[in-house]
Amino acid sequence: MSENTAELELAKCRARIDDVDLRLVALLNERTLTVQEIGRIKQSASLPVYEPKREDLVYQNVTANNPGPLPNDAVRRVFERIMDEMRKVQRDRMENNA
Secondary structure: OOHHHHHHHHHHHHHHHHHHHHHHHHHHHHHHHHHHHHHHHHHHOOOOOOOHHHHHHHHHHHHHOOOOOOOHHHHHHHHHHHHHHHHHHHHHHHHHOO
16 A cells, blocks of 8 residues: 555544544533533432442443444443533532532
8 A cells, every 4th residue: 555545544544533633522411411401300309419329320321322343341431430420510510500
């Protein structure tokens, strides 16, 4: 493969990655809107932000439905980070509305 061909193929792959990244950001923001709604419900019902059983269910759901090639342990780590950020969103919202 020539250097020019490789550069063109890399550019195409990177453009696809950029598109996927934008879709991920949109989905994360959609998830955040739902998390904010959950936070409002929890606040009005005096429920805690952290629900370990619910988080376990999320991990089970995403790993059981992961077709790969990303391994389940990596999927879990990604979702651990996502849920850390979502808890922060809920806490910040609750503190600002207290």
